[in-house]
Amino acid sequence: MDDLRLIERAVDMNETKISANGVQVYYGDNHAIKDVNVEIADKTVTAFIGPSGCGKSTFLRCLNRMNDTISVARVEGDIRIDGEDIYDKRVDPVQLRAKVGMVFQKPNPFPKSIYDNVAYGPKIHGLARNKAELDEIVERALRRAALWNEAKDRLQEPGTGLSGGQQQRLCIARAVATEPEVLLMDEPCSALDPIATAQVEELIDELRQSYSVVIVTHSMQQAARVSQMTAFFHLGNLVEYDETGTIFTNPSDPRTESYISGRIG
Amino acid sequence: MTDTTPLDAAPAGKPTKSILVEDERTRARNRAEARFRAYGIAAIAIAATFLVILLATIVVRGVPAFTQTYMTLDVTLEANALDPNGTGDRDEIAKVTTFGYQPLIGQALVSLLEEQRIETPLPPPALILMLSQSAPAVLRDAVLDDPSLIGQTVTFELLTSSRADGYFKGRVTRESLARDRNLGPPHLDILDQLAESGHVERRFNLDFITGSDASESRPESAGIGVSMIGSFFMMLVVLFLSLPIGVAASIYLEEFAPQNRFTDFIEVNISNLAAVPSIVFGILGLAIFIQVMHLPQSAPLVGGLVLTLMTLPTIIISTRASLKSVPPSIREAALGVGASKMQTVFHHVLPLAMPGILTGTIIGLAQALGETAPLLLIGMVGFIASNYPAGVAEGFLDPNSAMPAQIYEWAKRADPAYYERAWGGIIVLLVFLMSMNLLAILLRRRFERRW
Amino acid sequence: MNEQHIASAYDRDLEAIQAMIIRMGGLVESAILEGTRSLDTRDVELAEKVRREDAVIDDLEERINEECARVIALRAPVSKDLRIILAVIKLSGSLERVGDYAKNIAKRTTVLAELGQIPGTNTSLRRMAMDVQSMLKDTLDAFIARDAERAEQVILRDEDVDQLYNAMFREFLTHMMEDPRNITACMHLHFIAKNIERMGDLVTNMAEQVVYLTTGTLPDDDRPKKDRTAFAAPRK
Secondary structure, three states, X not given: OHHHHHHHHOOOOOOEEEEEEEEEEEEOOEEEEXXXXXXEEOOOXXXXXXXXXXXHHHHHHHOOOHHHHOOOEEEEEEEEXXXXXXXXXXXXXXXXXXXXXXXXXXXXXXXXXXHHHHHHHHHHHOOOOOHHXXXXXXXXXXHHOOOHHHHHHHOOOEHHXXXXXXXXXXXXXXXXXXXXXXXXXXXXXXXXXXXXXXHHHHHHHHHXXXXXXXXXXXXXXXXXXXXXXXXXXXXXXXXXXXXXXXXXXXXXXXXHHHHHOOOOO | OOOOOOXXXXXXXXXXXXXXXXXXXXHHHHHHHHHHHHHHHHHHHHHHHHHHHHHHHHHHHHHHHHEEEEEEEEEEOOHHHHOOOOOOOHHHHHOOOHHHHHHHHHHHHHHHHHHHOOOOOOOHHHHHHHEOOOHHHHHHHHHHHOHHHOOOEEXXXXXXXXXHHHHHHOOOOOOOOOOOOOOOHHHHHHHHHHHHHOOEEEXXXXXXXXXXXXXXXXXXXXXXXXXXXXXXXXXXXXXXXXXXXXXXXXXXXXXXXXOXXXXXXXXXXXXXHHOOOHHHHHHHHHHHHHHHOOOOOXXXXXXXXXXXXXXXXXXXXXXXXXXXXXXXXXXXXXHHOOOOHHHXXXXXXXXXXXXXXXXXXXXXXXHHHOOOHHHHHOOOEOOOOOOOOOOHHXXXXXXXXXHHHHHHHHHHOOOHHHHHHHHHHHHHHHHHHHHHHHHHHHHHHHHOOOO | OOOOOOOHHHHHHHHHHHHXXXXXXXXXHHHHHHHHHHHHOOOHHHHHHHHHHHHHHHHHHHHHHHHHHHHHHHHOOOHHHHHHHHHHXXXXXXXXXXXXXXXXXXXXXXXXXXXXXXXXXXXHHHHHHHHHHHHHHHHHHHHHHOOHHHHHHHHHHHHHHHHHHHHHHHHHHHHHHHOHHHHHHHXXXXXXXXXXXXXXXXXXXXXXXXXXXXXOOOOOOOOOOOOOHHHOOOOO
């Protein structure tokens, strides 16, 4: 039994999904990310933790080029997904974002029906040829986000009428519906109560079967609970990147130790 | 842990304060608050008083313009006066001008007075002064419409002259007529008696709302209808030009334009344009549209163009504000599922900003509707005495007036009857503005969605 | 109360730890049985096996402690979950000690195999060991079933073990006074008896932990203490 646990927990670092080398991010004159190297494994939950302003969200947003929308942001270095440089001139960020889905801090469903929320991505990417296929995609996405049972009878009701936790799961369903390969989550539970948080976390754990999940979180406990790998950012540096259990029981860097034990902000 | 200051409770000797007793500070603060509330209430009361006074004045002075005094008169359309050759040919009949009809009216008045046994020292030509100068024209129009009327005795409802009308509305008194060349106390005696017998009567005047302007000497037949159509055509021009241009410009500036000095410069200028006096736009329109582009003067198209220029900054500013108020999370969400910039804007941002945009547009239109100064400069005060031609397309290029310009025109004229009509016009204009504002509120309610 | 956590991985972690404790318990049980059997039959080979297998028990204890630390660090257990973890840590410590005593019995067996038999002692020792083993088994069963009553019963049964030990103590004294050549064997056998008696105490502690885990409070400390050898003196 315990051996099963160990196998389940084991991270196969051979299957690298995302690799970042020498990534630097500047916001105007502000050097926000300093030379980050990280290898993110496939079918793994990787957590980024660190104090506010440490650059963890910034780095996350580099992974699907959300920083492009900020005119003063400048990214240097090399980020590859499946070996392809995502900052290559030939890459259309729209295509990249279909492959790298994102879930945000605040649940942000579109002010449309639950169905339309989930169907939007597949529609614009042309994933469904007809209504029946679209229905299927919506159902699959909602099931995967563990929202189907709650939402199946109210698909035409506005997504904004759901509770906070349900809204966030709707956002996850929306992200999942476009069949991404990587799922980025920017503090997905910070606006949720503990039960909704636990539900979303459980969902993240299940999503690991199919996706590489990268989650930014303020809550160290959350990183501990959901992730297999944890990266600790501090002042724009990647201080430590290791198996989550190791980070939380025996970190190697004194800054990590101080942060996780609540000795520095 | 180096903090050695004891944070313990108050020293033992200090008496605890009862919260049942107000201390001096609290009293002072409460007094200040009460004073502030009193100022606020006073301010609102003053504003409300002014509003009530304003509205009451407008209503009291304007409402009489909606009624007019009519005289019911049986006129014998004598054939030898109107169609001496008895041809019955319309062109022949048209040769008789309104002057030819005047004696008929005089005759009719005399016989009415005889029938009612009213004694008067006045000769028939003087009697006609009781009626509007438009009365012969009314007769002539009826005859030209239907030549078979000639020879018959027809009952007409004729407008009384503005002074007679003013007498019934209380604007004109016997004293004020003492030095009047047109109407004197003897006329009023007749009118009093005719009113008693029901031949003269004050009724609702639809012509004021649908009719056209009239010459200075017969305010009783002037109406605001034609200038209303002028305003309507202008609003169409403004709506179809400023909404697409304004929305497109704001979307570009807000969502797509790079942040640099050039766009900053444009932004500053748009804000400044909103504060430019409207008369500047008027002279701009005069110079460019009329003198350079040679568009017809007084045409609603030109007025609309000028008002478009004036409305654009308002629409751009309000559209940008409503685009800005769409939470960035919606944009991120759309981008996050892989929507392109344009899909994000058109699928998500614009629908959410729509109520704001529509409200802004309607407010802008309402502003343009009430604008006078630029219209005066481009000559949108065309005197249109005839009713509007049938063709709608021509309407954009035909000379016309606009409601506020018309009101200004009337207010400028000497006759107090026109003054009354100016107030009436204001009421019509206000009704328009209020209904537009109501529409804006309804649209906002209807489309407003929470996110 | 819902027994499942929303985070199913948490449940799996807790189950895994408890499964490890049960496995460790099983190993310790067989170490007790095999230790005493090797003594019984003076089977040096079996004794050797018991000594070897203690290493496995020690490894398991270490693993359990690591897992517990991990669960505390990653899941911040509270309430019942916290009690499970705390109990498991103590259980694993006690089990490891019990295993050590069993190993010690096996160690002495190799020495005793060279010495003469002391009549009557084997049966008593075997009975004591069987008692302790069944107490351990019941404790582990009570742990699985979260059965406080059963654990309380175990606590009471320690009395029997203590009494057996008292009896043996006197017996050894008699043997040693009768014939000083018996002293070496008796000393070893006495230590074995003492070990088994200590095992009983440890199992009692474990049973108390089970009570704590189930009810949230430790049982009152009025359990019978029948080990009176501290006051024993050779009769003159």
